[in-house]
Amino acid sequence: MKIKIIAVGKLKEKYLKQGIAEYEKRLGKYCKFEIIEVPDEKAPENLSELEMIQVKEKEGQKILAKISDNDYVFALAIQGKEITSEGFANQIDQLSTRGTSSFTFVIGGSLGLSDEVMKRSDAQISFGRLTYPHQLMRLILTEQVYRAFRIIHGHAYHK
Ligand SMILES: C[S@@+](CC[C@H](N)C(=O)[O-])C[C@H]1O[C@@H](n2cnc3c(N)ncnc32)[C@H](O)[C@@H]1O
Structure with a gap:
């Protein structure tokens, strides 16, 4: 399975880079993972x-x-559909069972995503009504993708 994150802007903060690198390493056993800036x-x-x-x-x-x-x-959007980690894992699992092998997540810039990107998206998901900085969102999303794989494979992880 291929997981791609497309994000607007450069990741500058060292602590975010380190966090993402850690989850990227862990994700290696489940998928081909790529971040495109x-x-x-x-x-x-x-x-x-x-x-x-x-x-x-x-x-x-x-x-x-x-x-x-x-x-x-x-598409990651504050006004999108709020999800649980289990529901998110289930959605990925079901789609992959039906043949989807390439998943792309899109994180907008400081002003959000354009209408065209929203139209191209197959699902709009929200991580709650709080606004997260786009750089931090990248780390949160990477952790949630890793969590989803742990759930899908029935592997233990922090509750
Ligand atoms: C700083 S936010 C943009 C805020 C902008 N005012 C808006 O309403 O979209 C940058 C990006 O981070 C992502 N993001 C931030 N908070 C989010 C949340 N709670 N749920 C989903 N995505 C979020 C979205 O992709 C957003 O485009």
């Missing part, structure tokens, strides 16, 4: 509504270019 657009505080849409659209085009036709795409 696409460059963010400048988004100063004083942007108009139209300019914000344009920033999201430009970032969105770069995201869409990294998605393959056969990818099952999860």
Whole structure:
């Protein structure tokens, strides 16, 4: 199985890099795991509504270019469907049983994801109504993907 995370912007914080590297290593026994970073657009505080849409659209085009036709795409969105770790694991398990072998997760930049990316996505999932910084979201998502594999394979993990 292939798991790909497409994220806007560069990961800068060392502690996040270390955390992700740890889960990436653990995920090695379950899947081929890859993180693709696409460059963010400048988004100063004083942007108009139209300019914000344009920033999201430009970032969105770069995201869409990294998605393959056969990818099952999860868009991470605060307003998406709230999920449990068990439900998330079950969804991945069921999809893979039905033949999906390539899963892509998309994390937006500071302004979120464009309408085009949301339209391309097969599911929009929320990790709760709190807003997480996109860099931290990458670590949280990587841990949840690892947790999902532990659940799918019936392997013990922290409760
Ligand atoms: C700083 S947030 C963007 C906030 C932006 N105002 C919005 O409403 O999308 C950056 C990205 O992190 C992800 N994200 C942040 N919090 C999330 C949450 N609670 N659930 C799912 N994704 C989240 C989303 O992909 C979002 O596009």
